[in-house]
Amino acid sequence: MRLDVHEATFSYDGSRHIFADISFSVQERNIMCLLGPNGAGKSTLMKCLNNLMPLSKGCIQIDGQDIRSLSRQELTRKIAYVPQSHIPTFPFVALDVVLMGRAPHLNFLAVPGKKDIEIAKQAMNSLGIYHLRDKRYTEISGGERQLVLLAAVIAQQTSILLLDEPTSHLDFGNQIRLLKIINSLAEQGMLVIMSTHFPDHAFLTANTVAIIAGGKIAKQGSPAEVITEENIYQTYGIKVIVGQVNCDKSLITCVPLIR
Numbered sequence: 001m002r003l004d005v006h007e008a009t010f011s012y013d014g015s016r017h018i019f020a021d022i023s024f025s026v027q028e029r030n031i032m033c034l035l036g037p038n039g040a041g042k043s044t045l046m047k048c049l050n051n052l053m054p055l056s057k058g059c060i061q062i063d064g065q066d067i068r069s070l071s072r073q074e075l076t077r078k079i080a081y082v083p084q085s086h087i088p089t090f091p092f093v094a095l096d097v098v099l100m101g102r103a104p105h106l107n108f109l110a111v112p113g114k115k116d117i118e119i120a121k122q123a124m125n126s127l128g129i130y131h132l133r134d135k136r137y138t139e140i141s142g143g144e145r146q147l148v149l150l151a152a153v154i155a156q157q158t159s160i161l162l163l164d165e166p167t168s169h170l171d172f173g174n175q176i177r178l179l180k181i182i183n184s185l186a187e188q189g190m191l192v193i194m195s196t197h198f199p200d201h202a203f204l205t206a207n208t209v210a211i212i213a214g215g216k217i218a219k220q221g222s223p224a225e226v227i228t229e230e231n232i233y234q235t236y237g238i239k240v241i242v243g244q245v246n247c248d249k250s251l252i253t254c255v256p257l258i259r
Protein backbone atom coordinates (compact mmCIF):
# COMPACT_ATOMS: atom_id res chain seq x y z
CA MET A 1 0.00 0.00 0.00
CA ARG A 2 1.24 3.43 -0.91
CA LEU A 3 -0.30 6.89 -1.03
CA ASP A 4 0.99 9.43 -3.54
CA VAL A 5 0.02 13.07 -3.65
CA HIS A 6 0.95 14.82 -6.91
CA GLU A 7 0.96 18.59 -7.16
CA ALA A 8 -2.19 18.92 -5.07
CA THR A 9 -3.82 22.33 -5.19
CA PHE A 10 -7.00 23.36 -3.42
CA SER A 11 -9.19 26.42 -3.14
CA TYR A 12 -12.53 26.83 -1.35
CA ASP A 13 -13.65 29.83 -3.39
CA GLY A 14 -11.91 29.24 -6.70
CA SER A 15 -9.51 32.15 -6.20
CA ARG A 16 -7.45 31.86 -2.97
CA HIS A 17 -5.33 28.73 -2.88
CA ILE A 18 -5.27 27.08 0.57
CA PHE A 19 -2.31 25.07 -0.73
CA ALA A 20 -0.73 24.66 -4.14
CA ASP A 21 1.46 22.04 -5.81
CA ILE A 22 1.90 19.88 -2.74
CA SER A 23 3.56 16.52 -3.45
CA PHE A 24 4.55 13.70 -1.13
CA SER A 25 4.41 9.92 -0.81
CA VAL A 26 3.81 7.67 2.18
CA GLN A 27 4.32 3.92 2.29
CA GLU A 28 2.63 1.29 4.43
CA ARG A 29 4.07 0.87 7.94
CA ASN A 30 4.92 4.58 7.95
CA ILE A 31 3.57 7.47 9.94
CA MET A 32 3.63 10.97 8.53
CA CYS A 33 2.95 13.91 10.85
CA LEU A 34 1.66 17.19 9.53
CA LEU A 35 2.69 20.23 11.54
CA GLY A 36 1.89 23.84 10.77
CA PRO A 37 0.29 26.96 12.22
CA ASN A 38 -3.46 27.37 12.73
CA GLY A 39 -5.19 27.88 9.41
CA ALA A 40 -2.26 26.50 7.37
CA GLY A 41 -4.46 23.94 5.61
CA LYS A 42 -3.77 20.66 7.44
CA SER A 43 -7.45 19.75 7.94
CA THR A 44 -8.27 20.78 4.40
CA LEU A 45 -5.49 18.55 3.07
CA MET A 46 -6.83 15.65 5.20
CA LYS A 47 -10.28 16.13 3.67
CA CYS A 48 -8.76 16.16 0.18
CA LEU A 49 -6.83 12.95 0.95
CA ASN A 50 -10.17 11.36 1.75
CA ASN A 51 -11.82 12.88 -1.36
CA LEU A 52 -14.31 14.79 0.78
CA MET A 53 -13.08 17.92 -0.97
CA PRO A 54 -12.09 17.74 -4.64
CA LEU A 55 -8.65 19.09 -5.54
CA SER A 56 -8.63 21.97 -8.00
CA LYS A 57 -5.47 20.56 -9.56
CA GLY A 58 -3.26 17.53 -9.10
CA CYS A 59 -4.20 14.05 -7.96
CA ILE A 60 -4.06 11.61 -5.06
CA GLN A 61 -3.37 7.95 -5.74
CA ILE A 62 -3.59 4.78 -3.67
CA ASP A 63 -1.30 2.16 -5.18
CA GLY A 64 -1.33 4.14 -8.41
CA GLN A 65 -5.12 4.43 -8.58
CA ASP A 66 -6.67 7.91 -8.57
CA ILE A 67 -8.98 8.15 -5.53
CA ARG A 68 -11.56 9.98 -7.69
CA SER A 69 -12.15 6.72 -9.55
CA LEU A 70 -13.18 4.92 -6.34
CA SER A 71 -16.75 4.81 -5.02
CA ARG A 72 -17.31 6.09 -1.48
CA GLN A 73 -17.64 2.51 -0.23
CA GLU A 74 -14.42 1.44 -1.98
CA LEU A 75 -12.65 4.42 -0.47
CA THR A 76 -13.98 3.80 3.04
CA ARG A 77 -12.66 0.25 2.86
CA LYS A 78 -9.21 1.69 2.20
CA ILE A 79 -9.15 4.93 4.19
CA ALA A 80 -10.44 5.65 7.69
CA TYR A 81 -10.63 9.27 8.75
CA VAL A 82 -11.17 10.94 12.12
CA PRO A 83 -11.98 14.63 11.68
CA GLN A 84 -10.78 17.29 14.09
CA SER A 85 -14.14 17.87 15.69
CA HIS A 86 -17.35 16.01 15.55
CA ILE A 87 -20.60 17.44 16.79
CA PRO A 88 -22.76 14.63 18.13
CA THR A 89 -26.33 14.80 16.95
CA PHE A 90 -28.07 11.50 17.70
CA PRO A 91 -27.85 9.86 21.13
CA PHE A 92 -26.44 6.54 19.88
CA VAL A 93 -24.74 4.41 22.50
CA ALA A 94 -20.95 4.30 22.13
CA LEU A 95 -20.87 0.69 20.91
CA ASP A 96 -23.23 1.60 18.05
CA VAL A 97 -20.97 4.50 17.06
CA VAL A 98 -18.00 2.10 16.93
CA LEU A 99 -20.12 -0.38 14.95
CA MET A 100 -20.64 2.34 12.32
CA GLY A 101 -16.98 1.79 11.50
CA ARG A 102 -18.05 -1.60 10.13
CA ALA A 103 -20.48 -0.02 7.63
CA PRO A 104 -18.06 -0.15 4.62
CA HIS A 105 -17.86 -3.92 5.08
CA LEU A 106 -21.63 -4.49 5.13
CA ASN A 107 -23.97 -4.85 2.21
CA PHE A 108 -26.61 -2.19 1.63
CA LEU A 109 -29.14 -2.20 4.52
CA ALA A 110 -27.44 -5.20 6.17
CA VAL A 111 -27.17 -5.10 9.96
CA PRO A 112 -23.83 -5.77 11.69
CA GLY A 113 -23.32 -9.44 12.54
CA LYS A 114 -21.67 -11.25 15.44
CA LYS A 115 -18.20 -10.84 13.91
CA ASP A 116 -18.72 -7.06 13.46
CA ILE A 117 -19.84 -6.71 17.09
CA GLU A 118 -16.78 -8.68 18.21
CA ILE A 119 -14.44 -6.45 16.15
CA ALA A 120 -16.11 -3.31 17.56
CA LYS A 121 -15.77 -4.57 21.13
CA GLN A 122 -12.12 -5.47 20.56
CA ALA A 123 -11.45 -1.98 19.20
CA MET A 124 -13.04 -0.44 22.30
CA ASN A 125 -11.01 -2.74 24.51
CA SER A 126 -7.74 -1.81 22.79
CA LEU A 127 -8.40 1.83 23.69
CA GLY A 128 -9.52 1.02 27.24
CA ILE A 129 -13.07 2.32 26.69
CA TYR A 130 -15.10 -0.88 26.76
CA HIS A 131 -16.84 0.39 29.90
CA LEU A 132 -18.37 3.19 27.81
CA ARG A 133 -20.16 0.78 25.45
CA ASP A 134 -23.70 1.46 26.73
CA LYS A 135 -23.22 5.17 27.40
CA ARG A 136 -24.84 7.67 25.08
CA TYR A 137 -22.37 9.38 22.76
CA THR A 138 -24.02 12.73 23.53
CA GLU A 139 -23.43 12.23 27.26
CA ILE A 140 -19.72 11.41 27.38
CA SER A 141 -16.79 13.84 27.55
CA GLY A 142 -14.96 15.32 24.53
CA GLY A 143 -11.94 13.08 25.14
CA GLU A 144 -14.13 9.99 25.53
CA ARG A 145 -15.88 10.88 22.26
CA GLN A 146 -12.50 11.18 20.55
CA LEU A 147 -11.58 7.68 21.78
CA VAL A 148 -14.94 6.29 20.62
CA LEU A 149 -14.35 7.72 17.13
CA LEU A 150 -10.86 6.21 17.13
CA ALA A 151 -12.31 2.85 18.08
CA ALA A 152 -14.71 3.19 15.13
CA VAL A 153 -11.83 3.73 12.67
CA ILE A 154 -9.85 0.85 14.19
CA ALA A 155 -12.96 -1.33 13.67
CA GLN A 156 -13.09 -0.10 10.07
CA GLN A 157 -9.91 -2.16 9.43
CA THR A 158 -8.52 -0.07 6.61
CA SER A 159 -4.92 0.13 5.48
CA ILE A 160 -4.79 3.93 5.59
CA LEU A 161 -5.60 6.02 8.65
CA LEU A 162 -6.05 9.80 8.55
CA LEU A 163 -6.14 11.41 11.97
CA ASP A 164 -6.77 15.12 12.33
CA GLU A 165 -5.31 16.20 15.69
CA PRO A 166 -6.20 12.87 17.32
CA THR A 167 -4.87 13.84 20.75
CA SER A 168 -6.45 17.30 21.00
CA HIS A 169 -9.05 16.38 23.67
CA LEU A 170 -7.11 13.66 25.45
CA ASP A 171 -5.52 13.78 28.88
CA PHE A 172 -1.75 13.28 29.08
CA GLY A 173 -2.01 9.53 29.74
CA ASN A 174 -4.49 8.92 26.93
CA GLN A 175 -2.38 11.01 24.52
CA ILE A 176 0.60 8.75 25.06
CA ARG A 177 -1.49 5.55 25.06
CA LEU A 178 -3.00 6.65 21.77
CA LEU A 179 0.44 7.37 20.25
CA LYS A 180 1.48 3.84 21.28
CA ILE A 181 -1.60 2.41 19.55
CA ILE A 182 -0.83 4.44 16.42
CA ASN A 183 2.74 3.06 16.45
CA SER A 184 1.46 -0.47 16.82
CA LEU A 185 -1.09 -0.02 13.99
CA ALA A 186 1.79 1.11 11.74
CA GLU A 187 3.89 -1.87 12.84
CA GLN A 188 0.99 -4.10 11.79
CA GLY A 189 1.14 -2.56 8.30
CA MET A 190 -1.00 0.58 8.39
CA LEU A 191 -0.12 3.83 6.70
CA VAL A 192 -0.93 6.72 9.01
CA ILE A 193 -1.09 10.44 8.33
CA MET A 194 -1.84 12.59 11.35
CA SER A 195 -1.86 16.28 12.03
CA THR A 196 -0.66 17.54 15.37
CA HIS A 197 0.31 20.71 17.17
CA PHE A 198 2.84 18.84 19.31
CA PRO A 199 6.33 18.44 17.80
CA ASP A 200 7.09 15.85 20.52
CA HIS A 201 4.29 13.65 19.20
CA ALA A 202 6.08 13.56 15.87
CA PHE A 203 9.32 12.52 17.62
CA LEU A 204 7.40 9.74 19.38
CA THR A 205 5.67 8.36 16.30
CA ALA A 206 6.58 9.69 12.89
CA ASN A 207 8.95 8.47 10.20
CA THR A 208 8.32 11.65 8.23
CA VAL A 209 7.25 15.15 9.17
CA ALA A 210 5.91 17.81 6.84
CA ILE A 211 5.48 21.40 7.93
CA ILE A 212 2.64 23.03 6.04
CA ALA A 213 2.94 26.80 5.91
CA GLY A 214 2.19 29.49 3.37
CA GLY A 215 0.24 27.07 1.17
CA LYS A 216 3.26 24.80 0.65
CA ILE A 217 5.16 22.03 2.32
CA ALA A 218 7.76 24.31 3.85
CA LYS A 219 9.91 21.45 5.19
CA GLN A 220 9.78 17.70 4.81
CA GLY A 221 11.99 14.93 6.13
CA SER A 222 12.66 12.84 9.21
CA PRO A 223 11.52 14.31 12.57
CA ALA A 224 15.14 15.15 13.45
CA GLU A 225 15.68 16.92 10.12
CA VAL A 226 12.47 18.93 10.28
CA ILE A 227 11.90 19.69 13.96
CA THR A 228 14.80 22.01 14.52
CA GLU A 229 15.01 25.16 16.61
CA GLU A 230 15.22 27.27 13.45
CA ASN A 231 12.30 25.58 11.66
CA ILE A 232 10.06 25.80 14.73
CA TYR A 233 10.90 29.48 15.08
CA GLN A 234 10.14 30.10 11.41
CA THR A 235 6.86 28.18 11.64
CA TYR A 236 5.44 29.32 14.96
CA GLY A 237 7.56 32.33 15.93
CA ILE A 238 8.62 30.83 19.25
CA LYS A 239 12.01 29.85 20.59
CA VAL A 240 12.53 26.22 21.54
CA ILE A 241 15.38 23.93 22.50
CA VAL A 242 15.49 20.67 20.59
CA GLY A 243 17.77 18.11 22.16
CA GLN A 244 18.45 14.60 23.32
CA VAL A 245 17.05 13.54 26.65
CA ASN A 246 19.96 13.11 29.03
CA CYS A 247 18.97 9.76 30.50
CA ASP A 248 17.99 8.21 27.15
CA LYS A 249 19.91 9.50 24.14
CA SER A 250 17.50 7.79 21.72
CA LEU A 251 14.80 10.31 22.71
CA ILE A 252 14.65 13.81 21.30
CA THR A 253 12.37 16.46 22.70
CA CYS A 254 11.31 19.98 21.81
CA VAL A 255 11.00 22.30 24.81
CA PRO A 256 9.60 25.84 24.46
CA LEU A 257 11.53 28.70 26.05
CA ILE A 258 9.11 30.90 27.89
CA ARG A 259 11.60 33.47 29.19
Ligand SMILES: Nc1ncnc2c1ncn2[C@@H]1O[C@H](COP(=O)(O)OP(=O)(O)OP(=O)(O)O)[C@@H](O)[C@H]1O
Nearest residue numbers: 012013018036037038039040041042043044045084
Ligand atom coordinates in the same frame (compact mmCIF):
# COMPACT_ATOMS: atom_id res chain seq x y z
N1 LIG B 1 -15.36 25.46 4.72
C1 LIG B 1 -14.48 26.41 4.49
N2 LIG B 1 -14.76 27.41 3.61
C2 LIG B 1 -13.86 28.38 3.36
N3 LIG B 1 -12.62 28.47 3.94
C3 LIG B 1 -12.31 27.53 4.82
C4 LIG B 1 -13.21 26.44 5.15
N4 LIG B 1 -12.59 25.64 6.05
C5 LIG B 1 -11.38 26.18 6.28
N5 LIG B 1 -11.22 27.31 5.55
C6 LIG B 1 -10.02 28.16 5.50
O1 LIG B 1 -8.96 27.37 4.97
C7 LIG B 1 -7.73 27.66 5.63
C8 LIG B 1 -7.13 26.37 6.15
O2 LIG B 1 -7.97 25.85 7.17
P1 LIG B 1 -7.70 24.43 7.83
O3 LIG B 1 -8.82 24.15 8.77
O4 LIG B 1 -7.41 23.46 6.77
O5 LIG B 1 -6.35 24.75 8.62
P2 LIG B 1 -5.57 23.89 9.72
O6 LIG B 1 -4.14 23.91 9.33
O7 LIG B 1 -6.21 22.56 9.89
O8 LIG B 1 -5.80 24.78 11.00
P3 LIG B 1 -5.86 24.41 12.57
O9 LIG B 1 -4.48 24.06 13.00
O10 LIG B 1 -6.31 25.69 13.18
O11 LIG B 1 -6.84 23.31 12.75
C9 LIG B 1 -8.05 28.68 6.71
O12 LIG B 1 -7.72 29.97 6.22
C10 LIG B 1 -9.54 28.56 6.90
O13 LIG B 1 -10.11 29.78 7.27
